[in-house]
Amino acid sequence: MTKIIPFKAVRPTRDKAGLVASRPYEDYTAGELTAQLEYNPFSFLHIINPGYKFQHTTTGEKRFHLVKNRFLEFKEDHIFIKDETPCYYIYKIIARNNTFCGIIAATSVEDYEQNHIKRHEDTISLRENLFKDYLKVVGFNTEPVLLTYPDSKVIDDIITSEVQKRPEYEFSTYNKELHYLWKIDSPEIIEKIKAEFAAMPQVYIADGHHRCASSYLLAKESKAANPNHTGEEPYNFFMSFLIPESELQIHEFSRLVKDLNGLSKEEFLVQLDEWFRIENRGLEVYYPSKKHHFNMYLDGEFYSLYLRRTNYEFTDSLSSLDTFILYEKILKPVLGIEDLRHDSRIAYVHSKNDLIEIKTLVDQGKFAVGFGMLPITVDEIKQVADEGLTMPPKSTYIEPKLRSGLTIYEF
Template structure:
């Protein structure tokens, strides 16, 4: 597999905490605007460029997106962000809640993505792809990294880890308690050692950032069509990502809340779900599932433990065996009428980072009628789904900690 060094555009050392921001898709416009009011250097001004305007504007318009490009260029002119003097690979460590993951920032081949060597497990939406591809093309930059992983190989992992004994460029803890450390590798021999080692790897897997990867590939094709001298080595043929070994990553539960019981009384609802699940009343204490194929359910001030019965899934099919599939196919669709969880306004999703208590709060305040807590999808299940060329149901995985934007930018 191809791992390619690049000249990163990155915040000045004393500005990293001010510039780096959460991914564009986990904050609202209002949240980004509030941050910008406190901090004029936030990278939201680039990734959420609509916050640079006072009036209600079309956030997808060229004018708005080009304002993000203008801000990025101004950051560079003002020395807030600096361009590396030579191509580098960046070793990156995130520590959170007792967990640690160590990987590399580099650029990766859009051609290998198109060939399926960079494997996906989610469907992408064309409108979101269009939006991100437009952002890449107008800014001529990849402003947010894709989250990649590879099957851990001790020798490969150690090649990366050994660089963490050096003096880092960045070393700080952010506002939510994630400790970020970044080391810069510019020595050509050290870079080549890493590049050559990854040539022995058969595949990379997208953990998070499917739309960013798809958009990068789409933008690359458009850039190539516009370039009569296209060679395949241009910067637009490679996208920004962070690559981690699979065994260091952490998937949290991704839970569901539903607004109503689809016209059923509670008695009718329990009768229907008892056909597919064993039901045990837990009481007032929030119930977090302890293993696969069991679920927590909160309804009318009480928690219940649901256990999937025999026949609710195909043991020989990795997608059918996923808890998100079991819940969807045996309860949400047939009983609660949630045909398409991507588009149905009666369902919402709550990342495990918010805690199981968030589910109880959403039901108790009357916004939702019933909540379901799931056991986290495993990394191995994710990779098996990708290896088999299959697709997971929507909202199957919630990776934490997530990757920030603005730590490194790849200019095209």
């Protein structure tokens, strides 16, 4: 049973939604960021980059307080409004190749604690606590955690009906995406949605593990400080965007390594031969066609690597993941990459960037070798989560990627 409820969103007025909404901060180049801050006074970037107002860079708790001040200014200037009653929000993104549509809601941290919200990635305690401290100071959450649930005819039918109405927001972005948002405030429909989610034994985190963990830490801390805690306080929930499993788009990350760990090309290939059947494809760009097949680009040539299944033992869902196999049989023992998060010798490129980019980076001498594989599936994510396991870092690049500032959850 999952507790996924409506909430009173703080959000832009209809006329300013397209101006307020921003991509994640790290997605902007320095030039793009400067242009947005200089020429768009309504951009949400002004809130998360509050020192720009004074042409001064701030960090730590001082920055957190300035973020809160910028947020309050947006409310005072009526750029933001707050809905009077709790609502669900339908959010739809039409991208070049995909359409995503789901429900923005508030989700219980208790479900996260009790593993009704299942996770498949490890989190870093330093990041968890840093973001927990940030949330505690600013008092709001603007980046929904992406959750996925089994396809539901009840929710599909509600969405199909509601999107026939005029949306609250409808705007385009520079990357040629269309964004729509509808507000659901009908008590009858709200109860149907709430009941349908409550009937689901679990949902799964697709993207946002650290945000979940930080919200849980904040709730735990707030509960300890509140002698009148009831469990219904806003700090007991975090904002989420829930989409059906059939709409989740999962891409893979390719791996690039700067050197062969002291091995010659020939020595490296000999070591790989123990676990993989290797075929030199020359200049033919090779893409894997099935699980446990990998592509490799080395010294100006493409290779296919097929796992020798007679040698390899599958013991659980994690051991069958291609990202795990690549780590266990090549990256760690042969190339000496122990720490996939912090080793400076390894880098990642998600598959939305073409394999030719891998070739270019290796040809330029920035890396010695690159590896690619098929993306992980939704079922694999669920199996790993159900078994209480965690995937290697950078196992998935998941879409949709949401705009910040369209709905804000206060606590």
